[in-house]
Amino acid sequence: MAAEVRITEYTDPGCPWAWSAEPFRRRLQWLYGDSIEWRERMVGLSESPEHYEEKGFTTEKQASAFAKMADKHGMPIDTSERPRMAATLPACLAVVAAQLNAPERARQLLRCLRVQHFSGALLDERETIDSAAAQAELDPGELARWMEQDDTERVLREEMDAARQPIAAARALDEKLAGWSGGRRYTCPSYEIERLADGIRIAVPGFQPFPVYDVILANLVPGQERRDSEPGVVEVLQWAGTPLATREVAELTQLSDREAREELGRVAIERHLGSDGLWKLSPAAAA
Numbered sequence: 001m002a003a004e005v006r007i008t009e010y011t012d013p014g015c016p017w018a019w020s021a022e023p024f025r026r027r028l029q030w031l032y033g034d035s036i037e038w039r040e041r042m043v044g045l046s047e048s049p050e051h052y053e054e055k056g057f058t059t060e061k062q063a064s065a066f067a068k069m070a071d072k073h074g075m076p077i078d079t080s081e082r083p084r085m086a087a088t089l090p091a092c093l094a095v096v097a098a099q100l101n102a103p104e105r106a107r108q109l110l111r112c113l114r115v116q117h118f119s120g121a122l123l124d125e126r127e128t129i130d131s132a133a134a135q136a137e138l139d140p141g142e143l144a145r146w147m148e149q150d151d152t153e154r155v156l157r158e159e160m161d162a163a164r165q166p167i168a169a170a171r172a173l174d175e176k177l178a179g180w181s182g183g184r185r186y187t188c189p190s191y192e193i194e195r196l197a198d199g200i201r202i203a204v205p206g207f208q209p210f211p212v213y214d215v216i217l218a219n220l221v222p223g224q225e226r227r228d229s230e231p232g233v234v235e236v237l238q239w240a241g242t243p244l245a246t247r248e249v250a251e252l253t254q255l256s257d258r259e260a261r262e263e264l265g266r267v268a269i270e271r272h273l274g275s276d277g278l279w280k281l282s283p284a285a286a287a
Contacts, residue, residue: 002034002035003034003035003036003037003196004035004036004195004196004197004221004224005032005035005036005037005193005194005195005196005217005220005221005224006036006037006038006039006193006194006196007028007036007037007038007039007191007192007193007194008039008041008191008192008194009025009038009039009040009041009189009190009191010041010042010043010162010163010186010188010189010190010191010192011040011041011042011043011110011188011189011190012042012043012044012045012088012092012188013088013091013092013095013110013113013114013117013123014045014046014086014088014091014117014123015043015045015088015187015188015189016065016066016069016075016077016118017069017187017188017189017206017207018114018188018189019069019075019077019114019118020069020072020073020074020075020207021189021207021208022075022114022245022248023074023075023210023245023247023248023250023251023252024208024209024210024213024251025189026240026244026248026251026252027210027251027252028210028213028214028217030227030229030231030236030239030252031214031226031227031229032217032224032226032227033227035221035224035225037196038107040095040099040106040107040110041159041162041163042092042095042096042156042159042160042163043092043159043160043163043185043186043187043188044088044089044092044156044159044160044163045088045188046085046086046087046088046089047087047089048087048089049084049085049086049087049124051087052085053085057085058085059081059082059083059084059085060081062081062082062085063079063080063081063082066078066079066118067079070274070275070276073247074245074246074247074250074257074276075118075245075247075248075276076118076245076246076247076273076274076275076276076277076278077118077273077274078118078119078120078273078274079274080120082120082122083122084122086122086123086124086125087123087124088123088124089124089156090123090124090129090147091113091117091123091124091128091129091132092156092159092160093147093152093153093156094109094113094129094132094133094143094147095109095110095113096152096155096156096159097143097146097147097149097152098136098138098143098146099155100146100149100151100152100155101142101146102138105136105137105138108136108137108242109132109133109136109138109143111136111242112131112132112133112135112136113128113129113132115132115135115273115278116128116131116132118273118274119273126144129143129144130143130144163185163186163190164180164182164183164184164185164186166184166185166186166190166203166205167192167201167203169202169203170186170190170192170203170205171184173203173205173206175206176190176205176206176207177205177206186205186206187205187206187207189206189207190203190204190205190206191203191204191205191213192204193213193216193217193220195220195221200220202216202220204216210251229254230253230254231252231253232253232263233249233253233255233260233263233264233267233268234267234281234285236249236252236253237249237267237268237279237280237281238281238286243271243278243279243280244278244279245273245276245277245278245279246260246261246264246276246277246279247276249264249279261276264279267281267282267285268280268281268282268285269281269282
């Protein structure tokens with residue numbers, strides 16, 4: 001099936017809002033499949049730990065914010081206080097390096113970096129990036145070499161510049177944007193949704209509930225086919241190809257978090273994270 005819509009997603013491995021929005025992104029992927037073409041663009045939230053410190057955002061405030069996010073939106077986050085603040089730019093550079101050299105692994109690398117970050121690892125440490133690379137089935141040494149290439153830095157800066165030039169429609173929703181020294185930028189996750197037939201583009205800045213995306217797609221391409229919206233937990237874990245949080249499975253199956261967790265307990269193995277965890281099929285269920 002040829003794609004009818006392109007979604008450009010402005011995001012960052014270190015953003016808890018982008019992590020909290022993953023259940024909605026996955027449901028869009030499930031419902032619309034290959035009729036949506038996805039592109040990820042890195043925002044680059046922080047170039048150094050001092051970036052946060054200058055704004056008065058400390059490790060204590062970060063831990064408190066993570067706890068509130070996990071409680072409100074349900075995605076698993078280790079809420080213990082980190083030893084220091086960490087820059088997100090090295091992780092963004094790693095994602096761009098994968099986009100340029102192994103595009104089929106870039107989204108999985110982004111996922112693995114997020115899991116590392118929300119498990120308590122520091123995104124600007126080589127060990128964190130190497131571990132995420134290995135989990136995404138990339139050679140850490142090769143990824144490191146890609147990151148050092150001039151084109152990688154150039155493309156990352158282009159993506160960051162694009163994130164700092166939201167389209168006019170997005171600027172009408174100023175409360176969903178953030179400030180920077182040159183004006184306003186997209187927050188994470190922000191979507192630009194484009195109908196490929198005629199180039200009509202709609203901005204969806206910032207964290208939004210799922211119906212917002214669904215209504216926009218229904219209006220842009222009303223004839224677009226949708227997959228069955230209520231799969232079982234085994235089916236979604238097989239489809240995802242990576243461990244999922246309870247909240248992600250609940251959103252895909254349209255179960256409550258409690259119902260999803262109960263069903264997952266029968267067929268899957270949980271890796272504890274924060275107050276919840278990430279699930280993969282048990283060997284028996286996978287067979």
